[in-house]
Amino acid sequence: MDLDYTDEQQAFRQEVRSWLEKHVPGKPLPSFDASREGFEAHRAWERVLAEGRWGMVTWPESYGGRGLDLIQWLIFEEEYYRAGAPLRVNQNGIFLLGPTLMEYGTDEQKARFLTSMASGDEIWAQAWSEPQAGSDLASVRATAVLEGDEYVLKGHKIWSSRAVFADWAFGLFRTDPASQRHKGLSLIFFPLNASGVRVQAIPQIDGETGFAEIFLDDVRVPAFNRLGGEGEGWNICMATAGFERGLMLRSPARFQVAARKLVELYKAHEAEVEPTVKAAVLQSWMDAEAYALSIYATASRLAAGGHIGAEASTNKIFWSEMDIAMHKAALSILGARAELLRSAPEAGDIGRWLDGYFFSLAGPIYAGSNEIQRNIIAERMLGLPRA
């Protein structure tokens, strides 16, 4: 065990830091969920990142990356959040689909999709959920039937984040219409502007758009767009989900920066807040640190050739519950000001905590609800019998 960064890692941190200092936009970008303008502003930022070859540092250089290891990726993320750089509009692509493509894609598929993903030219949405298939994802009904060398897609997807403005989606489809449950499913890519695709925005709890329904009516895509073998979609999706919950979706720096801001907020209002809040603030900092230490431990293991196991589920529960606790602590410090919207003249920076609180409430739901994660931990980690 050696918890010091190497000189090389330190130098890398400096390199990232100075690049970000020069390039991070001075003003926060408008939300990528609220408008096309915000979305495009974020896409432009993705392009700036890609030009510096910072799109996805762990990817091979041939796909626009730097071939770095997971520890370096964590360092990059730390500097990214430290610099207050914009949220990644193409996170579905680079963090979820990307690693999966790297593992299961053919060379042609990698060449076709990865570079444009890293550059922000193609921004991806995840189209897994359906109205009747949420937690029970294996019950998806949308079909993809092979006709010649094309799949014909039909069905109804829902809760697809960023699908309103995104370019592509990766969906879970039944390629064998007679199949049941986990069998006969395939992972297929489709352009969101293809004929037969209709995207319907769904307003979220905070009034912003965020996610969408996708209606697919005889949408034709080449068979080339299937990732992995026909009928292998479930296993591939689970690999993606493992990555999502386990590592990529929520790197620790996000929470560590939030904890730092929470401590600053506490210090500014210390005289007015009740003493129990101090314990909550300290706990938030400790949780963010614990999460970071845990991810470093996982990254060390993966870098040495290990695999993500059920800890993916423990991570998801931990960060989502921590996120809520942090925001609740912030709201209790703010007291009666907590309800102010960002637009209120007195709000200052307050509205961000309220927005963050709303979004934190989704944490235990998306990426596999925490109830489902607890089932996974109990059955696969602790070996308890299935119901």
Place this chain on the structure above:
Amino acid sequence: MDFRFSEEQTMTADVVRELLNDVCQPADLRRLMGDGAARDEERWAKIVEMGLAGALVAEGKGGLGLSAIDFVQIAEACGYAGLPEPLVENAGVALPLLAAFSENARVAALLERALAGEVTVTVAHPANPFVADGDTAEAVLVVRDGAMHLVETAKATLVAQASVDPFRRLFTVEFEPSDATLVAGADEAGVPLAAALDRGALFAAAQMQGIAQRCVDLGVAYAKERQQFGKPIGSYQAVKHHLATAQVKIEFARPVLHAAAAQLEQGDLYSRARISQAKLACTDAADVAARTSIQVHGAMGYSWEVDVHFFLKRGIALTNWWGGTAFHRERVAARVFARPLGPEHTFAREA
């Protein structure tokens, strides 16, 4: 940056784990309790044979010269087993403290016997209101007005203070401080005493981590076996979720514990906060796990017959041993409110 244990570290811990698995099962604890004994001499002899007594004492002073990170998994294993004998307190805390004063001839002589495993030594540290294992220890290190004294237990007045944990032997100590007992003045004693507190808190945390995992494992084993409504209770979601919640606590206490062990030698504000964080996190995990395990066992869990209570009680004891919640939270606060925060400071040390 590498967060993994070395093969050697894992191997050493595995050997201890296997030994304890053989000789320290709840049935063994019950036998010992029936005899009213504090130690199983046979078991202790086996532990001593492994040569662990001097684990944390420098090689130059006759020890193995291991560091906290080499010992932390051993302490976890002791917690997991509910080991009554003072391996953690003796090898983890008392002997390194004793070794700090080895210039003193009396200390040197005692240290030699302690390293050979012939005798144990215990510490009456200001952080703890009592001294543990006073009856079986040859001598006790006691602080008076900041100065360090070494007293043979035969020459001190020990008053037993019954603990809820049947295997903890607690005492108050009275003795006549004199030039003969004095080992070091307050100036010299301060730093080693602070280091002892850090080791004590760290290894108490490690034992808590072991206790937590043991409680979950006991609950899981029972939940697989016990049937209600025609099915194992472990197939019911409410039971699963209780146990999963406890396991999540354990998973996120572990890396904190291990980081604290790896950073202990820094001896600065950052490493102290990390040790305190580990103590708080492991204590929380042990608390949740013990209560969960009792709940999962139903009324059996409230009974003397089920083994969980051994671990619950050790947990109650260690919660406040080497500093309680308020003490450790203040040490975290000292770091959080006075030093830079944020991701690039996770592995910080004092410049």
